[in-house]
Amino acid sequence: MSGGSARSLGKGSAPPGPVPEGLIRVYSMRFCPYAQRTRLVLTAKGIRHEVININLKNKPEWFFKKNPSGLVPVLETSQGQLICESAITCEYLDEAYPGKKLLPGDPYEKACQKMVLESFSKVPPLILKILRTQNKEDCSGLKEELHKEITKLEEVLTDKKTTFFGGNSLSMIDYLIWPWFERLEALELNECVDHAPTLKLWMAAMKKDPTVSSLLTDVKTFQGFFNLYLQNNPEAYDYGL
Amino acid sequence: MYCKGACSGNIGCDLPPGAQAAVVGSSFLERVGNPPARWVGSPKGLCAQISFQRPGSAGPCAHSPGRADGCPSLALLRKIGEARPTSWLNFKLHWELGLCCAAMSGGTVRSLGKGSAPPGPVPEGLIRVYSMRFCPYAKRTLLVLRAKGIRHEVININLKNKPEWFFKKNPLGLVPVLETSLGQLIYESAITCEYLDEAYPGKKLLPGDPYEKACQKMVFESFSKVPSLMVSFLRKQNKEDCSGLKEELHKEFSKLEEVLTNKKTTFFGGSSLSMIDYLIWPWFEWLEALELNECVDHTPNLKLWMASMKNDPIVSSLPTDVKTLQDFFNLYLQNSPEACDYGL
Numbered sequence: 001m002s003g004g005s006a007r008s009l010g011k012g013s014a015p016p017g018p019v020p021e022g023l024i025r026v027y028s029m030r031f032c033p034y035a036q037r038t039r040l041v042l043t044a045k046g047i048r049h050e051v052i053n054i055n056l057k058n059k060p061e062w063f064f065k066k067n068p069s070g071l072v073p074v075l076e077t078s079q080g081q082l083i084c085e086s087a088i089t090c091e092y093l094d095e096a097y098p099g100k101k102l103l104p105g106d107p108y109e110k111a112c113q114k115m116v117l118e119s120f121s122k123v124p125p126l127i128l129k130i131l132r133t134q135n136k137e138d139c140s141g142l143k144e145e146l147h148k149e150i151t152k153l154e155e156v157l158t159d160k161k162t163t164f165f166g167g168n169s170l171s172m173i174d175y176l177i178w179p180w181f182e183r184l185e186a187l188e189l190n191e192c193v194d195h196a197p198t199l200k201l202w203m204a205a206m207k208k209d210p211t212v213s214s215l216l217t218d219v220k221t222f223q224g225f226f227n228l229y230l231q232n233n234p235e236a237y238d239y240g241l
Numbered sequence: 242m243y244c245k246g247a248c249s250g251n252i253g254c255d256l257p258p259g260a261q262a263a264v265v266g267s268s269f270l271e272r273v274g275n276p277p278a279r280w281v282g283s284p285k286g287l288c289a290q291i292s293f294q295r296p297g298s299a300g301p302c303a304h305s306p307g308r309a310d311g312c313p314s315l316a317l318l319r320k321i322g323e324a325r326p327t328s329w330l331n332f333k334l335h336w337e338l339g340l341c342c343a344a345m346s347g348g349t350v351r352s353l354g355k356g357s358a359p360p361g362p363v364p365e366g367l368i369r370v371y372s373m374r375f376c377p378y379a380k381r382t383l384l385v386l387r388a389k390g391i392r393h394e395v396i397n398i399n400l401k402n403k404p405e406w407f408f409k410k411n412p413l414g415l416v417p418v419l420e421t422s423l424g425q426l427i428y429e430s431a432i433t434c435e436y437l438d439e440a441y442p443g444k445k446l447l448p449g450d451p452y453e454k455a456c457q458k459m460v461f462e463s464f465s466k467v468p469s470l471m472v473s474f475l476r477k478q479n480k481e482d483c484s485g486l487k488e489e490l491h492k493e494f495s496k497l498e499e500v501l502t503n504k505k506t507t508f509f510g511g512s513s514l515s516m517i518d519y520l521i522w523p524w525f526e527w528l529e530a531l532e533l534n535e536c537v538d539h540t541p542n543l544k545l546w547m548a549s550m551k552n553d554p555i556v557s558s559l560p561t562d563v564k565t566l567q568d569f570f571n572l573y574l575q576n577s578p579e580a581c582d583y584g585l
Contacts, residue, residue: 081452088458095451107439108425114432 005030008237010055015062019078024049026089027066027074029056029237031225033124033179034086035073036215040175041090044211045099057234087117090176102172109166113173116156116165120177122149127180131187131226146192153177154196163205170209178206186222334554341390350374352581354399359406363422368393370433371410371418373400373581375569377468377523378430379417380559384519385434388555389443402578431461434520446516453510457517460509463496464521471524474531475570490536497521498540507549514553522550530566 008029009016019025026042028035028051042049054063059070067074067084075083075092083092094102104110126149130142156165165173181203184190193199206212221240228236352373353360363369370386372379372395386393398407403414411418411428419427419436427436438446448454470493474486500509509517525547528534537543550556565584572580 077452083452083455084459085462088455088462091458092451092455095454107436108421108427110439111427111432111436114435115427115429118429118432 005241006051006053007241008053008055009060009063010058010234011060013060013062015060015065016052018080019050019076021078022048023078024093025052025076026050027052027054027063027072027076029053029072031217031222031229031237031239032056032072033183034071036179036182037086037176038073038075038089038093039215040178040211041093041102041172043214044102044170044175045093045097047093047097053237055234055237057232057237087176090172094172102175104166104171113166113171116153116173117176119152119156120149123177123180127183127187127189130189132230143189143192146189147195150192150196150199154199157198157202163202165202170206170211174202174206175211178212181206182212182216183222186219186226334558337390338387338555338558341387341392342395350395350397351585352397352399353404353407354402354578355404357404357406359404359409360396362424363394363420365422366392367422368437369396369420370394371396371398371407371416371420373397373416375566375573375581375583376400376416377527378415380523381430381520382417382419382433382437383559384522384555385437385446385516387558388446388514388519389437389441391437391441397581399578399581401573401576401580431520434516438516446519448510448515457510457515460497460500460517461520463500464493466493467521467524471527471531471533474533476574487533487536490533491539494536494540494543498543501542501546507546509546514550514555518546518550519555522556525550526561527566530561530563530570 016025024042024047026035026038026049028039030053039051041047054060054072056072064070066076066082069084071084073084073086073089075081075089083089091103103113123146126142126146130139130146133139133142153165160167162168164170165177181193184192193203207216225236225239228239360369368386368391370379370382370393372383374397383395385391398404398416400416408414410420410426413428415428417428417430417433419425419433427433435447447457467490470486470490474483474490477483477486497509504511506512508514509521528536537547562584569580569583572583
């Protein structure tokens with residue numbers, strides 16, 4: 001499971017060799033919330049894996065053979081099979097590997113988790129917009145929208161009367177939405193969960209989870225990355241190394 | 242061929258509960274034996290000569306068609322007979338489909354709008370889908386229901402005049418929505434389709450292998466720009482601005498063409514039709530109505546796929562007439578509350 005803190009590979013780098021048997025490889029980026037989903041699932045299920053970080057502002061040419069869209073995360077198996085799209089990678093890992101199932105076996109319960117993911121879907125682009133918006137006025141409009149989306153999620157938790165989005169223990173849906181909540185403090189968006197007490201409790205419970213806390217990034221490091229990222233600086237992706 | 246208790250035992254015909262009635266027309270018995278090994282001619286007189294036969298017995302039982310008014314199996318047989326199926330396979334298909342689509346055996350398909358009474362609970366043994374006759378997203382769910390032979394009822398919603406009660410089924414007010422007899426609600430078309438495949442027995446439309454399943458989902462993802470492109474195209478009044486949209490559509494179709502070329506199979510999941518084909522099909526039905534057939538001119542495998550899809554019995558059981566669709570588009574763009582019931 002080493003390599004999570006490795007320098008990213010950029011243009012001109014040599015393509016990596018085949019994935020050794022018994023391992024699965026994830027192409028990632030240390031601060032990418034989508035790739036964090038995959039790493040959370042890999043860690044939660046105890047799957048032996050290696051991480052290759054990609055410099056997303058200076059992508060290696062060979063990386064487009066792994067994913068034509070050039071995005072992380074991408075999984076590569078020792079048979080050379082490639083799986084892209086974060087939610088697809090997570091579901092693949094849950095099905096292909098033994099151990100605790102993160103998705104429920106019951107079709108209706110599984111559908112419920114997917115419906116929650118759908119109602120979360122406006123949050124990532126909103127947060128990205130907020131990050132990129134310098135203008136205070138535009139920001140307050142966006143923060144309002146975020147508040148609305150977060151209220152929807154608060155409603156899900158209060159209706160379910162459970163700690164986590166899938167029940168009383170952590171499951172797939174919690175890992176899938178966590179990375180954006182982890183970034184709220186660094187983005188000074190904690191106020192957006194002020195009126196969502198159940199969600200606040202959920203966030204506290206998540207931070208205590210061994211998998212989540214093993215992959216936690218501190219506020220200062222996030223802010224260092226965000227600053228360089230907004231300046232389009234290719235050094236952003238290796239910040240802190 | 243069995244009646245499968247289409248009435249759930251309500252009719253009270255003289256067959257013991259759970260018994261399977263062999264439904265045959267006497268014309269079949271005369272010509273081709275039982276069960277029919279091959280179809281001989283058209284079922285002339287089928288409507289008038291159906292009878293139920295107990296398995297293992299020599300001739301028709303005492304139950305006569307006259308006493309069976311209200312028997313859904315008989316009503317279905319009559320309806321199929323009217324359509325004059327041209328082959329035994331065709332007949333069987335309509336029989337199986339008819340048994341699974343409760344709404345087909347009568348009842349109105351007119352949409353429910355504002356002020357309508359909320360429907361009652363879903364009867365046991367059925368699943369309900371809230372739909373709209375021209376909605377491509379809802380069509381995904383209907384295709385899967387039929388492909389898996391799942392007994393279901395359809396309630397159409399007037400999307401230009403939504404009933405207040407519908408927002409309790411789906412706060413977003415969108416179709417399709419599934420409702421089970423336990424009152425469970427599932428929405429988002431792709432989620433409904435996956436739910437049906439998992440919850441019901443019979444042929445699995447999604448592959449069991451995790452990697453193959455992931456591949457279908459990746460194809461689905463690469464299709465994802467098509468629906469909004471086609472809606473944008475539909476909404477453009479001035480056809481001059483469309484060349485940009487057509488280019489983009491052409492690009493998206495080339496991605497799909499690559500998938501088929503690389504896989505070297507007829508369908509997106511392999512050599513037989515599976516979930517991914519049903520999920521993307523409804524938008525390809527729109528091509529002709531939107532005069533966008535040229536967008537598949539440079540994608541021969543995609544063209545062949547479209548032809549194969551049109552030949553699929555499930556797909557052809559839910560045909561879309563080009564003219565009707567075009568008229569629907571016009572009404573829909575004018576926000577007419579009559580749009581959703583056009584053609585009824």
